[in-house]
Amino acid sequence: MFEVFSWSYRFIYTLITAGFALSCWMTYYKNIRICRYVSPLLNLVLIAMNFALISYYSEPLDYMALYICGGLAAAYMISRMILAKLLNDGNCLMFDVVCNMLQTGLAMLYRLSPEYGTKQAYIAAAGILGFFASFIFMKRFEVKYKHHLLLGGLILALLLTTQIWGIEINGSKNWINLYFTNIQPSEFIKLIFVFFTACLLSREPSRKRFAGIAASMLTVTAFFVLQRDIGSAFLFFTVYLVMLFSRDVRGLYTAASSGAALGGAFISYFAFSYIRSRVLAWINPWKYISGKSYQITQSLFAVATGGFIGTGLYLGDPKFIPAVHTDFIFSALCEETGILNGISLLAMYALLSIIGMDISSKCSNPIYSSAALGLTSLTAIQTLVIVCGVLNIIPITGVTLPFVSYGGSSLLSQFMNVGILYYISTDKASQTSEAESLVPRTASR
Amino acid sequence: MKDRIKIIKYIYLSLFALICLYLLYFSLFESRLIASNSYNRRLRESEGNIIRGSILDKNGEILAKSEKYKAGVKRTYVYPRYFSHVIGYSSAKYGSSGLEALYNKELMSASDTMEDLRSKINDYYIKGNNINLTLDRSLQVYASELLRGKKGAVVVLKPDTGEILALVSKPDFDPSGIQNNWESLINDKKSPLLNRASEGLYPPGSIFKLAVASSILKNNLQDIEVECTGEVNADGYIIKDSDGKAHGSITLSEALKHSCNSYFIKQGLKLGNSNLYNEASRFRLNKKIQTDIRVSESVFPSKSDNRSIAQQSIGQGEVLMTPLHAAMMAAAIANDGVMMQPYVVSSISGSENKIIKEFRPKQIGRIMDKNTAEAIKDMMVEVVESGTGTRAKVSKVAVAGKTGTAEVSGNQKSHAWFVGFAPADSPKAAIAVLIENGGGGGSAAAPIASKILKKALSLR
Numbered sequence: 001m002f003e004v005f006s007w008s009y010r011f012i013y014t015l016i017t018a019g020f021a022l023s024c025w026m027t028y029y030k031n032i033r034i035c036r037y038v039s040p041l042l043n044l045v046l047i048a049m050n051f052a053l054i055s056y057y058s059e060p061l062d063y064m065a066l067y068i069c070g071g072l073a074a075a076y077m078i079s080r081m082i083l084a085k086l087l088n089d090g091n092c093l094m095f096d097v098v099c100n101m102l103q104t105g106l107a108m109l110y111r112l113s114p115e116y117g118t119k120q121a122y123i124a125a126a127g128i129l130g131f132f133a134s135f136i137f138m139k140r141f142e143v144k145y146k147h148h149l150l151l152g153g154l155i156l157a158l159l160l161t162t163q164i165w166g167i168e169i170n171g172s173k174n175w176i177n178l179y180f181t182n183i184q185p186s187e188f189i190k191l192i193f194v195f196f197t198a199c200l201l202s203r204e205p206s207r208k209r210f211a212g213i214a215a216s217m218l219t220v221t222a223f224f225v226l227q228r229d230i231g232s233a234f235l236f237f238t239v240y241l242v243m244l245f246s247r248d249v250r251g252l253y254t255a256a257s258s259g260a261a262l263g264g265a266f267i268s269y270f271a272f273s274y275i276r277s278r279v280l281a282w283i284n285p286w287k288y289i290s291g292k293s294y295q296i297t298q299s300l301f302a303v304a305t306g307g308f309i310g311t312g313l314y315l316g317d318p319k320f321i322p323a324v325h326t327d328f329i330f331s332a333l334c335e336e337t338g339i340l341n342g343i344s345l346l347a348m349y350a351l352l353s354i355i356g357m358d359i360s361s362k363c364s365n366p367i368y369s370s371a372a373l374g375l376t377s378l379t380a381i382q383t384l385v386i387v388c389g390v391l392n393i394i395p396i397t398g399v400t401l402p403f404v405s406y407g408g409s410s411l412l413s414q415f416m417n418v419g420i421l422y423y424i425s426t427d428k429a430s431q432t433s434e435a436e437s438l439v440p441r442t443a444s445r
Numbered sequence: 446m447k448d449r450i451k452i453i454k455y456i457y458l459s460l461f462a463l464i465c466l467y468l469l470y471f472s473l474f475e476s477r478l479i480a481s482n483s484y485n486r487r488l489r490e491s492e493g494n495i496i497r498g499s500i501l502d503k504n505g506e507i508l509a510k511s512e513k514y515k516a517g518v519k520r521t522y523v524y525p526r527y528f529s530h531v532i533g534y535s536s537a538k539y540g541s542s543g544l545e546a547l548y549n550k551e552l553m554s555a556s557d558t559m560e561d562l563r564s565k566i567n568d569y570y571i572k573g574n575n576i577n578l579t580l581d582r583s584l585q586v587y588a589s590e591l592l593r594g595k596k597g598a599v600v601v602l603k604p605d606t607g608e609i610l611a612l613v614s615k616p617d618f619d620p621s622g623i624q625n626n627w628e629s630l631i632n633d634k635k636s637p638l639l640n641r642a643s644e645g646l647y648p649p650g651s652i653f654k655l656a657v658a659s660s661i662l663k664n665n666l667q668d669i670e671v672e673c674t675g676e677v678n679a680d681g682y683i684i685k686d687s688d689g690k691a692h693g694s695i696t697l698s699e700a701l702k703h704s705c706n707s708y709f710i711k712q713g714l715k716l717g718n719s720n721l722y723n724e725a726s727r728f729r730l731n732k733k734i735q736t737d738i739r740v741s742e743s744v745f746p747s748k749s750d751n752r753s754i755a756q757q758s759i760g761q762g763e764v765l766m767t768p769l770h771a772a773m774m775a776a777a778i779a780n781d782g783v784m785m786q787p788y789v790v791s792s793i794s795g796s797e798n799k800i801i802k803e804f805r806p807k808q809i810g811r812i813m814d815k816n817t818a819e820a821i822k823d824m825m826v827e828v829v830e831s832g833t834g835t836r837a838k839v840s841k842v843a844v845a846g847k848t849g850t851a852e853v854s855g856n857q858k859s860h861a862w863f864v865g866f867a868p869a870d871s872p873k874a875a876i877a878v879l880i881e882n883g884g885g886g887g888s889a890a891a892p893i894a895s896k897i898l899k900k901a902l903s904l905r
Contacts, residue, residue: 004562246449289484301485303468304476317487339472343465350461357454361447373450380457387464391471 002057006312009053013337014309016042016049017344020100024351027093039096040080043103047073050107050313057111057314065110068121072103079128086135088427094355097348098403098418102127104345105404108333111313112325116406123408127415134419139428143367148199151192152216158185158192159223166227172398174229186224186232187409191416193220194374195367197240201247202366210253213244214260225268230275231397235382237261242377243370282395295322299390302328302335303342310338325406327398331390346387349402353380359425372424375417481546486538498552498573500532500544502582503610503791508532509545513570524582526617527589530640531580531738531789534620539627542638544790545620547737548576551793574801577792579608581904588613588897596635596881598642599893600772601901604866604875606806607776607785610901612738612769614641643740646765647879650851651704651833651886652862653760655774655821658701660724661712662817667697673707679755684710687850701824702832704848706759713758718749721757727812728774729784730766735809736787743770761852772877775864778825779845779872782818784809826869829891834863837891839899843869846894848886858882861889867898874901 020042027035051069055062076099084090102124110117162185166173175182200213217240224233241261245254268275281293289297298321305316318324318332325332334342356376363369379402386405389396400410480487496518497511509532511520520535522528533543541549552573588599592615601611616637618630630638639645661667675691677684686692686706692699700708713721725745726732734740744765748754756762766774769787777784786807793802813821825845828834834846846865853860861883866875876894883889 008562242453246446246453286482289482297482297484300479301482301487303471304480305485305487307472307476320486334468339468342468346461346465346468350458353457353461354454357450357457361450369446373453377453384457384460384464391464391467393464393467 003312003315005053005056006315009049010309010312010338013046013049014340014344016046017104017337017341020046021344021347021351024093024097024100024348028351028355036091036093039093040077043076043096043100044073046100047076047103050103051110053313054107054110062114064114064118068106068110068118071121072106072124075125075128076103079132082132083422087422087425094352094418094422097352097355098415100348101345101403104333105329105401105406107313108329108336108404109325109406111336112318112332116325119408120406120411123411126408127411130412131415131419131422134416135423138420138423143195143199143371145199145202145367148196151196151199155189155192155196155216155220158189159220161185162227163223172227172229174224174227174232181408184407184409186229187407187413189220190232190236190378191375191413191420193236194239194243194378195371197243198367198370198374201243201370205248205253213240214257217257218260221264225272228272228274229398230278231385231399234385234397235378235399238381239374239377242381243374246370246373278395278397282392285392295328296390296392296396298322299328299331300392302331303339303391306335306338308338308340310334310336310341312336323398326400327386327396327405328390329405330387330401333404345404346383349380349383352376356380356421359421362430363424364430368424368430372421375421378417379414477547477550481549482540484540485546486540495553495555495573496570497535498575500552500576500578502578502580502585503608504582505577506582508578508582520621522620524586525619525621527582527586527613528580529617529620530614530642531578531612532620534618534623536623539623543640544576544578544738547739548790548793551576555795572796575794575798576790577794579603579610579789579791580612581610584897584901584904585611585613587900589615589617591893591896592880595883596641597883598645598768598877598879599897600642600769600877601897602772602776602785602787602875604776604779604872605785607773607787608791608806609769609787609789610874610904611897612642612789614639614645640739641768641879641881643736643738643767643769645879646741646744646767647860647862647881648762648851648853649760649764649766649771650849650860650862651706651760652771652774652847652849652864652877653764653766654701654704654709654758655778655825655847655864656724656728657709657713657716657721657758658697658821658824659728659813659817660716660720661697662820663724663813664716664720666712666715667820669712670694670696671700671708671711673700673705675707677707677710677755679710679714680751682752682755684755684759698824698827701847702827704828704833709758710755713754714751716758718747718754721745721754722747725764728777729770729809730764734770734773734787735807736769737790737804740769741767743767760849768877768879771862771864771879772875775845775847775866775877776872776875777812778818778821779866779875780818781815782813783811822869825865829865833887834865834891836887837863837865837895837898839867839895839902842867842899842902844895844898845869845872846891848891850884850886853882858884861886863887863890863894865894865898867902874898876901 023035023038026032051065055065080092083092109120167175167177169175174186221233221237248254277292281288285293285297302318313336316335318335321328360369360372382399386399386401388394400407402414499507500509501507508528509522511518533545535541535545555571588611597615599613616635618637672694673692675686675689692705730743730745746763753762757764786809792800795801822845829837829844829846833848837844837846844867849862851860861880863878863886866872878890878894880889
């Protein structure tokens with residue numbers, strides 16, 4: 001009987017997610033009033049239906065799934081109300097989108113492994129707290145140009161700590177054991193790094209300043225390559241390039257950095273065998289099907305099997321893919337809920353990116369504007385990298401799918417990311433002292 | 446700064462849009478072949494309430510079927526070894542291959558959605574769709590028996606439609622015993638799992654002279670007399686005629702009849718790389734052949750040095766073809782110069798044998814005009830009448846054919862080839878026979894072709 005429900009639910013699920021995506025885009029473009037109520041409503045419907053189906057799967061009913069369902073719905077509604085109070089315009093669109101991604105991920109994780117699903121639910125609670133904490137922290141503490149030394153020192157300290165005391169999990173030595181849990185410092189370095197770069201870029205770029213930025217950038221990337229965390233190395237460098245590009249009027253510094261990056265990539269291809277094997281697995285996945293391309297081909301099988309509306313929850317075999325709950329969760333989603341749902345999800349990431357870009361261009365404080373650009377780029381590029389990776393459009397790099405993949409540090413850092421973005425979107429961020437006066441070039445008129 | 450942010454915004458937006466488009470493209474055009482890869486462990490015997498459908502030959506004879514037992518569902522292959530490569534295997538542990546893999550989705554789904562839903566609710570079993578083939582069971586078994594103990598392949602096509610009547614690859618394997626014999630099968634040096642008929646690439650040798658002959662005719666060089674002294678020296682590389690025999694001063698029809706190497710090399714050098722390469726491309730070498738089974742791409746490298754041109758003019762050097770492609774070449778000549786797309790699945794039928802999807806013959810394209818085809822046909826009749834292929838004769842029927850003896854590197858015996866069709870005036874069957882390291886085409890392949898053609902012509 002379960003099979004009947006899951007089999008028929010695919011159709012409804014595809015329709016509702018598409019409806020949700022549409023409603024969010026309508027809110028963004030036309031600001032239709034009714035959509036502001038439709039989106040959260042559809043979100044709640046999705047949470048309820050997904051977890052009801054998951055709970056029904058086991059006999060007797062899985063109460064944990066129902067608790068998560070209730071907890072998530074309540075947390076979502078309460079946070080939404082608080083957020084609406086904190087914001088002048090009460091526009092919670094970004095939060096709706098993020099919570100939709102969160103519930104998609106939670107449902108899939110719980111289906112893959114109730115243990116991971118439950119853990120992720122607790123992390124999500126911490127994430128929402130982190131979201132508000134970072135919003136309030138930003139309100140109290142203004143980032144100024146002079147802070148760049150502090151931020152740079154912090155990054156270096158965290159990198160060194162990881163290098164010295166780091167432990168290796170899944171082939172990357174980028175974890176720190178905190179006794180009660182393992183954390184990934186790189187997830188938090190991301191946020192600090194964005195502000196550090198934003199500070200440096202807020203002043204008129206000169207050759208000397210550029211040399212400083214480039215040197216710190218090189219240091220950070222080198223650390224990641226040494227820790228075999230190629231995903232982070234790529235992510236940091238591209239985010240840095242995007243931020244530089246937005247400030248670099250003549251484009252010379254961007255061109256120089258891109259050249260250096262290409263050169264670096266070329267050298268590391270020959271210097272590190274783990275990079276080489278990923279590139280080979282990407283170029284000809286079918287040749288190394290039982291070896292180094294096992295993971296990527298299993299991912300392609302999953303997406304190919306799913307078709308437009310998927311096999312239905314629990315009716316596919318996403319567990320054949322190694323690391324399905326972290327890097328490859330998008331393939332699992334495509335297999336069981338279909339590529340149409342995958343497309344709706346991508347539409348949500350696209351929406352998140354353009355909202356972030358709007359926040360960046362509206363903000364008149366150069367540091368915050370750059371930071372918003374960097375924070376948004378972090379999410380956007382990370383999504384592009386992992387989705388293209390699991391579809392074998394580019395070589396696979398181990399990064400998480402924001403808000404969906406399993407992972408404590410990454411989920412917490414992503415919620416903080418959005419919390420900071422929300423703060424930058426408020427008028428207060430634009431009225432801070434660094435705004436306008438220092439950099440006439442960026443003044444509005 | 447603001448316009449830069451706008452640029453970045455649109456870059457992100459278009460990248461996301463491109464991925465969405467790629468996802469659509471992927472599931473429309475690429476997913477089928479990928480999902481049917483034998484490493485995909487998702488292909489199964491039965492899923493939920495659906496029992497895998499049957500596979501039937503052109504006369505409706507069951508070749509593979511699944512039945513429900515107390516212990517589960519069991520798949521039976523009625524003629525286990527005879528269809529091992531075409532139908533393939535389906536195993537929970539080792540995945541599946543052949544049509545079992547490519548048509549897994551059809552075999553595992555029911556045509557009637559409502560019936561499917563009803564069976565799920567009431568918990569009873571229904572059968573998946575059946576697949577009807579163009580293969581003829583009796584011809585396939587007969588051809589298979591003739592190749593017993595040998596390594597090689599036989600392909601029989603219907604020239605005017607492209608229907609594959611028989612597709613044999615030897616050595617074969619027992620698809621129902623795949624679980625128990627897996628290790629020995631994959632480690633066997635004779636590679637029994639390889640479908641030689643459509644995926645094996647072999648030097649075509651003299652059967653490729655048919656394509657060169659077509660180019661000679663198109664360039665109006667057929668009446669030029671060429672002196673054959675028994676060997677040719679192409680830039681220091683000496684190629685001999687078989688047994689070093691000199692044929693004297695001959696034209697195209699004589700040269701083809703006796704498969705004269707010197708003639709074709711000299712004419713090939715005259716035609717040059719571009720003519721040869723273009724003709725090979727017209728015959729669809731170096732190109733993907735659209736069909737419903739897995740095929741390898743035949744190869745004709747573009748080389749401009751005389752030594753390579755000389756070798757490639759007689760189907761040696763780096764020229765490679767699949768037996769299926771060789772049969773298509775003969776079939777195109779039989780079909781007045783039009784090559785048909787080969788296919789093995791004629792239709793898919795649902796419950797109560799209702800046809801859900803029918804596959805119709807499709808043209809690949811015209812390879813040569815009708816007159817050229819007629820001219821080559823007449824020469825091929827001569828080959829069997831009084832040339833190298835006399836052992837392919839069938840009583841009371843005019844057979845057209847061409848032998849091939851493809852040299853292989855090392856001290857191994859040559860590959861024996863025969864391609865042809867019959868009856869010559871109104872072709873009903875085209876054939877390619879390949880015997881790996883079988884020796885001479887006229888002695889090893891032609892007699893087998895004769896028997897199979899006779900059997901094929903006796904079918905309804």
